[in-house]
Amino acid sequence: MRILIIHNHYQHPGGEDTVVAQEKQLLAQTEHVELLAFHNRKGWQGMWQTFWSPWNIWAGQRVRRAIKRYKPDIIHIHNLHYAVGPIAIRIAKRQGVPVVMTLHNYRLICPSATLFFNGELFINSLQARFPWRAVRLGVHSHSRLKTFWLALTIWLHKKWGTWQMTDRYITLTDFAKQLFIDSSLGVPAEKYVTKPNFAATDERRDHPMDQSETDHFLFIGRLTEEKGINILLKAFAGMDFRLQVVGDGPLRNTVMDAVRTSPNITYLGALERAAITPLLTSCTALIFPSIWYEGMPMTLLDAFAAGTPVIASDLGAMRSMVNDGQNGWLFAPGDAQALREKAKLWLDTDNAYRQHLGNGARLSYKLLYTAKRNQLLLAAIYGAVIESHRRGK
Template structure:
């Protein structure tokens, strides 16, 4: 199969870039002819020009069509388009009857915030509204009235033009995400929304690492990630946690580590170090208080047989089955976190081993690269068939 994969890079590297690179690699390994076309958000005047073109970027669309003419792909798979590409590319491809697949890495189609989180709480007020005036008033995107309005306008104008409905397959990470899309005013067909999770690569080293008596947090140190409730929980118990990452709350984490010897801050580390602590820990803790996309750390934990303790919110409630591959606790509730840890510690070694094996099985069945590439192939064939039937 000839596959063109398109992606727009933000100014700072993110999880979307990892998914783009991994999917490209596994498709090539499977023998498909894969070419990529990437764009990059710029700073300064160039960045402003890109952003102003966001609703109707004919330059980006022309560049994509030129690549299509040169490569003649069977299907085009688009990842991020914000904001150097823009939605016009979908109209251009559909007009040429090129099968198109879009991966939704966030909730930008539903609200300019992209994360449905504002003022330290989940913000879903505008999902079922025709135009997100409340989001604009609240300046939910980078605290900017202009950015929020222009992004909202871009999504809105293409909703009115039917752009989003013309995409052959829209990929959502979870049933939770799919239902949010169907609740919205986008008027998408359920048939065109397909659940396709991310995947992680299995580490052979994890099989030989002995479990230690500590827990681990890996990720951004910010309010939406539930860092404050995590610190409160471990400041009130004797269990050990290793925290890795960086972000706006890094100083608060450092202060907590100085006051409480069981809270150990490891800073930003390379993947090899993170893999070791993830494999050797009792559990990965994910205390998010917002709707995650699909945390790669959860998949990596499952791959090495490490259970996940997570907030009962959004996709996490779908990924974690209580007592099977981990445990759920109430969001933003330190007592619930502590109780969950105590429940885990009270289990027998045999029970813990069963949960660990369940994690590995879930990874193999759902989140492995082998399963992922098979699912992608099926999705591409369906998109091609749908385009042929138009």
């Protein structure tokens, strides 16, 4: 099978880039794979890319040349925003190549892409014919102009039927799948399939949980409001159990202030994966207090692979991934007191119970999030789409 992957890199590397790299490496073990990469630029080049995003003929030409050169059996699109644009889908279909697209975020149903704005969930656009309220608020980059231009691009291609041309949309959780089905995007339910991401590492704790780990919790992630950093710090401030924080972002100074006033909180900065794995395999639980729906947090997958239970907010993707009492616990989203009480209760449990949840976390990984299972799921999706395309000719 010949697979052409199309991916638009943002200015700052993120989780989507990691997933694309992992899937490309995984597929290359058994298939012929080529990556056609685009990059968002800064300054006037970025403005030019944004202006042409509704119909980027230059990007379209690159896609057309790649198809003619590589002759793929299928195209897998990960991100089109904004240096490529939806023209890639139309070019692929015009060239007679079936298209699969992974929905890493919610951009097709809301210009915010995260369904989060100004400290709270923003779901007003889900059923809107055109997201005028999102435009008025400037939910994309806090800019009305950018929000309008993105919304217009999505709306135009909805009217032109571009989104219907994609043969299959891959959602990362059933929760996200249902959001898209119920939205005003208008793509039929049968075009969606759920396939989670996978953990690239298979390193797990090599010892049972014991008393030495009872006061050591861990947070890993970008230090932003939507990740629940303020809730996390409030919940752990002045407590007698320890929290280690790993990551970087706009709220770094807020974390540093908390470290100065609460000796139980330690900030380790941004770390490479090699340094993070030992932390995951030695902590008593991973804390994940996100207050937006998330796509599929890679940190949770890494925790499950390590056999580490997760205490997460009862919301969106986390609700789909964390089974309360089986591989972790859930708490009321945005509620620092609820998180604090869960942490206290956790410390009152015995080692056997924590080990039970750790085993459940590891089992979740082995059943759902291994590279091998992901490889089989991708092959099944590609095979079904290619066969359906051939029958339709």
